[in-house]
Every structure is written in structure tokens, then in C-alpha cells.
Amino acid sequence: MGTVLTSTGVLVVFLMFITWLVSLRINDVSIIDAVWGTGFVLIAWTSWFLKTRSADAVLPAVLTTVWGLRLSAYLAWRNHGRPEDPRYAAMRRRHGKRFAITSLMTVFALQGAVMWMVSLPLQFSSKLHSDRGTVVLVGILFWVTGLSFEAAADFQLARFRSRRSAPDELLTSGLWRYTRHPNYFGDFCVWWGLFFSATGFGTPWWCIFSPILMSWLLMKVSGVALLESALGSTKPGYTRYVKSTNAFFPWFPRTDG
Template sequence: MTNPLLMNAGVVTVLMLTIWIGSILCRNASIVDAFWGFGFVLVAWTTFWMTDSQQRSVLLPVLTTIWGLRLSLFLAWRNWGLPEDFRYRSMRDKHGSRFWLVSLLTVFVLQGLVMWIVSLPLQTSEAMKAGSTTLVVIGVLLWLIGILFEGVGDWQLARFRSVASNKGAVLNRGLWRYTRHPNYFGDFCVWWGLFIVCLQHGAPVWTVVGPIVMSILLMKFSGVALLEKSLKKAKPDYAEYVAATNAFFPWLPRKRK
């Protein structure tokens, strides 16, 4: 029987190459963002169908599908009709005629590799172990908290941005009052929750590398750090918001001096 890790590596490779070709045709590398969540859905269901029919558990692919499709549909809706994201546009300006190759390696191949690593707990899970279901309950509750933070946070921000008078203003209400990035915190909870559920489904402990990589990306690289850099330049009031509000983990706002 084919190893799920190898099969999923092939699935992710085909997906990312297809999106890359699409990005060349439409001259917009931003389309990759809308397929991020969908890629994990493919991995989860590929693993499910490769598992012995007597041992299959539908819980993990269902949880992954709810998270992944919501994220992909939201990003597709948010980015529809917009020009290429500034991250990719600056890369295109810098590399010119070589952008097709640079984007393949540094955007599509890299995202595919990260997707494969982050999903290691899903790929190595099989049947739910007999005995206590405590880990499953804890994991699903953490996943649910993550879904709520991510979904509600995205909705609140989209609603705020839809009001013309809010252009250049800082959202500091709702979940955004307690964390500057409720959607990223939600993503964090989702993947740690899934990892805990995966442990009860036979995933080895070493696959903790998956949620660790996701956490590092969210807090130090492509998530909080990258976004904050641009927000501080674009919004004059953002420094005051930073002083009063936690960057990642939710907490009561600090009193302004």
C-alpha cells in the first residue's frame, strides 16, 4: 500500500503546480492564498481514503474541511477582483522576467512544503484508539475556539472595512479589542486542537512539528510580523492600539497612559 506521506506529497505538488500555472496565465500570484485551506482538505481526505475501511474515522477530515473550506471561500471572496497583493507585486517588480521561476520556488513550492509539514499529524492518523476520549474532547473544544476566533474575527474586520469612513482607521472593538490578530490566534488554536485529536487517532508525538511550524509562521513570519510592519506605516493610530492590545494571545486591554 502506498505511504500516505508520499501520496500526499504528490497531491500537494500537483495542486501547487496547477495553481502556479494559473497564476502565470492570469498574472496574479495572489490566487495561491485562496487555495491554502483547500490544500489541507485534500490532504485530510486523501489520508482518509488511504486508511483501511475498518479503521477509518471521519472526524479529522470533517474538522479539517470545515476549517479549510471556510478559509478558502472567505479569502476567495475577499480577494475577488482585487489587484495582486503587495507582497507578490513587489517580488514581481524586483525579479522582472524571472518572476515565474522565483514565484514557483519561493511561493508555490515553499507553501506546498509548509502545507505538507503542518499536516503531518493528519497524514499519520488512522483509527481512534480505544479507551478514554479525553484528548478528543479537549482537541475538539480547542478547535472550536479557534474556528470561532478566526471566523468571527474575519467577519468583524470585513464588516469594519466595508464602511468607507473607516478607511485608515483601526478596528479596536469586538475580538479585536483583546488581541490585534484574533484570526491568527484562531488558526493557532485550530491546529493545536487538531494535533491533540490526532494523538488519539494514532499520530506519533513527533508530528508536533506540524503545529509548531504553523505557530512560528503565524507569530514570527508570514502572519503577525509581516502584517504589523505594513500596518504601522499605513495607520497613524496603530501605535496607540499596539500599546493597549496584546499582539496574539487575547487579554484585557491595557490602560492608556
Template sequence: MIGLGPLTGLTAGVTLAAVVATFGIARLRGRYDTIDSFWGLGFALIAVVALPFGTAPVPMRLVVAVLTVLWGVRLSVHLHLRNHGKPEDPRYRKMVERAGPRPAARLFVRVYLVQAVILWFVSLPVQFAMYGNGFGVTAWLGIALWLIGFVFETVGDEQLRRFRADPANRGGLLDTGLWRYTRHPNYFGDACVWWGLFLLACAWWPGAATVLSPLAMTFLLVRGTGKPMMEASLRRSRPRYADYVARTSGFVPLPPKRTAAR
């Protein structure tokens, strides 16, 4: 067993090493969007590294690790399959074009190192939860919230995958299933997962100090690289998107509004 302080140092080093290795793989593949496939696996790696060192009861540590690994592996597999066989994500191509004479070095610092810091910071509730006091009210609430988020994220992604796989939907807009109630069921689910893990960290009072971690993840999804970038692209490519925005909640699932067009 080691203390929480040394553990956070260990996970920081592991995260950095894993991101450097991912960058090497990206260079070999010639695709900088490899970091997207690593994102979820990075959280799973931190959970596995932290598992043996905590002082929380073993069942508590196992639950935290399993929930994190399930979420992380599913997300990484989903993103890898989504990108496989397709050209590199346009976001990364634009970054390369704007990076100047040394694009690899610039992308390593501006994308890979930045994501390493964010990944480690967002994972703090997982690390703190390994030192908690066991299953109390907040832990059970956290598990319930995690489950809601995991279902929303998994079902939303699968509904979108099936919609895109049907040639009849080419150029169309998914507004059924979970997408009828929120424009981003997968992002909403992602946020719920991390607020659930935060509640698990609150099984002991220092865990409450990690509240900035789920706030950071939620901010990235709602105001950062998630929702705004996705919606900007859809506004340009989908003529019906403005009507969809007018009647559908932007994040939290709500009954659709009535609009004049309907």
C-alpha cells in the same frame, strides 16, 4: 488500506500536483496571489485523500476530515472573496519586481514549491490522526480546542470584513469585538485549530511526533509571514496603531491594558 508511510508519500505527490496546477491557474489569471486562495483547499484535499486509507475507526477519520475541510474551505473562500476585484497583493508585486528576468520560474520555486512543502508538513497531524485509536481524552480536548479556534478565526474575519465594508471606517482601526482582546483573533484562532488537530493525532502515541507541525504553523503566524508583515503595514498607515499595540495583546486574547492616552 495502506500504511502511514505510503500515505505520506501519496499526499506529498498530490500536494505537489495541486500546487503545480494552481501555479498554472495563477499564470492564466496573471495573479500570483492565487496561492493564497489555494492554501486552505490544499489541507482539505489532503484530508480527503487520506480519509479512506487510515486504520482509525471510521467516526474518528470522518471527524478529522470534516474539521480539516471546514477550516480549509472557509479560509479559502474568505481569502478569495477578500482579494476578488482588487489589485494583486503588493507582496507578490514586489516579489515579481525583485525576481529579475524570469519572475515566473523564481516565484514558482521560492513561493509555490515552498508553500507546497509547508502545507504538506503542517498537515501531518491530519494524516497521523487517520491511524489513531479512536476517541480518548486528547481527542475530545482537540475537538474543543479546534472549535475555540474556528470561532475566533471566523468571527474575527467577519468583524474585520464588516468594519472595512463601512465607508465611515476608512483609514480607521478596528479595536472592538474580539479585536479588543487580541490584535490578531484570526491568527490566534488559526493556531488553535492546528493545535486541536495535533491533539486528535495524539489519539495514538506516534501522533505526538507531529508536534513540529503546529509549532511551524504558529511560528509562521507569529514570527513569519502573518503577524509581523501585517503589523508593519498598519504601523505605517494607521496613526493610532501604536496606542492600540500598547494596550492590546499581540496574540493570546487578554483584557486590554490601561494606557496614559486613555
């Protein structure tokens, strides 16, 4: 197992370092977004190759591949031709000549560390345990729900942006009628699904800290919390939307808000 963990660690370091070099070349740190999903795909298949190379152990890697490549392709398409993410642009202005090393440590190294920790259930998975079929099915159900939410939310948001009449117009229909962040909720379900599925392939239950970490990041750090602070100051009517619609877990709109 040590060989797998070391190999994936080296892989992540190499991937983040190369991505950082590319970001310096194109002056755009946002490239990290498109690499995020692909990094998990590489980790999943590296773990599978080093541990089993068996067809009865391939499911976690396949699920990760479908999710990761779709996400990377979508984010690469979304970011193409757009200016650098405002968060990174602000960091670039703030740090000036020190931005290169600052971005390496606070963006690429940090996201690489998170990627490696969150992917531990994939790294520990091996062959299917015949007595854990139920938990695998539960995991697949979570994964399908999450992928469906994430893909549908990305499609609805892209369509809305192409048709809106003003930049500050607010999307409140489709999945956004039931949750203010359906794509983050989808990501949440995907990672719990991957964890449950992986436990059916020998992943120890202590690896539950990985989806817990991802859930915390999505809800309290880099996901909902970060986006809410920006939307509240740039979108007219957002306060009213907040009163009627759940932030994360989908539910019917509140009519008394």
C-alpha cells in the same frame, strides 16, 4: 505509511504546480491564498482513503474540511476583484522576467512544503483509540475555539472595511479589542486542536512539531510579524493601539498604555 506520505507529497506538488500555472494565466499570485485551506482538505481525505476508509477514523478529516473550505471560500470572496497582494506585486516588480520561476520556488513550492509538513498529524491519523477520548475532546475544544475566533474575526473585519469612512481607519472593537490579530490566534487554536484530536486517532506525539511550526510561522514569520511592520507605517494611532492591546493571545486592554 510510506504510501500515504508519498501520495500526499505528489498531491501537493501537483496542486501547487497547477495553481502556479493558473497564477501565470491571470497574473495574480494571490490565488495561492484561496488554495491554502483546500490543500489541507485534499491531504486529509487522501490520507483517510489510503489508510482506513472507516467511519471511526473520519473525524480529523471532517474537522479539517470544515475549517479549510470555510477559509478558502472566504479568501476567494475577499480577493475577488482586488489587485494582487502588495507582497507579491512588489516581488513581481523586483524580479521582472524572472518572476515566474521565482514565484514557483519562493511562493508555491515553499507553501507546498509547509502544507505537507504541517499536515503530518492528519496523515498519520488512523482509527480512534478508545483510551484517548479525553485528548480528542481537548482537541475539539481547541478547534471550536479557533474556528469561532477565525470566522468571527473575518466577519468583523469584512464588515468594518465595508463601513469605514477612511482607508487608514483602524479596527479596535469586537475581537480586536482583546488581540491585534484574532484571526491568527484562531488559526493557532485550530491547528493545536487538529493535532490533539489526531493523537486520539493514532498520530504519534512527535508530530507536535507540526503545530509548533505553524505557531512559529503565525507569530514570527508570515503572520503577525509581517503584518505589524506594514500596519505601523500606514495606520495612524497604531502605536497607541499596540501599547494597549496584546499582539496575539487575547486579554483585556491595558489602560496604562
